[in-house]
Amino acid sequence: MADMVILDDRDELTDATFEIGCDYTVELLAGQVDPGERWLPSWRMHRAEQVENATFETLISGSDREYSAGRRFLIDYPAGDQKRLLGLRNDLGLPPLAEFTAIPHERQFRGWWWPCPECRWPMRVRAGRVNCCFPHHRASYILLDSGKGTPRLQPMDGARRAGLAQAVEGAVCVDESIWRYIVVPGVVEVRLYDRIVGLQGVTASLYPGKDLYDIQAEPADTPAGQPPKWDFTIDLKDHSSARTLADKIITNPVAARYVVLPNYRKSQLKELGRLLPSITMMTEDRVYNRIKQTLARHRDAQ
Secondary structure: OOOOOOEOOOOOEOHHHHHHHHOOHHHHHOOOOOOOOOOOOHHHOHHHHHHHHHHHHHHHOOOHHHHHHHHHHHHHOOEEEHHHHHHHHHHOOOOOOOOEEEOOHHHOEOOEEOEOOOOOOEOEEEOOEEEOOOHHHOOEEEEEOOOOOOOEEEEOOOOOOOOOOEEOOOEEEEOHHHHHHHHHHHHHHHHHHHHHHOOOOEEEEEOHHHHOOOEEEEEOOOOOOOOOOOOEEEEEOOOOOHHHHHHHHHHOOOOOOEEEEOHHHHHHHHHHHHHOOOOEEEEHHHHHHHHHHHHHHHHHHO
């Protein structure tokens, strides 16, 4: 904490501070009386909690298929042309899942906006720079604008090449709380799920039982009505603090056999192993390789 920069040159919270603050949202906003109401900044007020809860209530009210498809829809399409998003949602047979509103002013420039290459939510535009507010997405760019035509982005600090600028007119995006608590962790969940289903001989479910687990994988040749010879139940966790994550798991134990961290949280494994010695924890790459190895042994046994 001593090395953190809390406020930037505009006296606004830095992205690193935002990331840590998000770990404590539920605790601070739990109950009818908000203990942080007098000092928490506007982005952490009740509305964010209410928006997130309302979205989950909508998802849970549907069938298992609608829950999985609906949650993935929000992760895959957190922003875009309003008419196109409506068409995609209707094609999936989904009801309205969350409110989509106009692109925020601070995330547009001269009628254009840019989706983060990782999470596809509008990036922030400030002082000639464009970046995703989630630092682990490594999306930071210099804004190149001649005043004529469409402005362009030049990658910084090893960032991936940015997508083309999108027109602000007709574009919408989900609320910031939906982005932070559903889209950001969901990017890793969906990425891992897609890798697993790409393995020949494996069948997998995303958010089975309305999020009993994030992912469940087993042999594709399992006979109907019989238990699989092996399975992986995975709960992906993404917290800035290993201590905070451990406290939450102790308070609310997970049903999954494996707790998986994004690759960018690899440094937390040692501390989590000390805090939660009875729980199997690994990174997304490690659990993917473990499934591949298990699948190979299963084939050899046949």
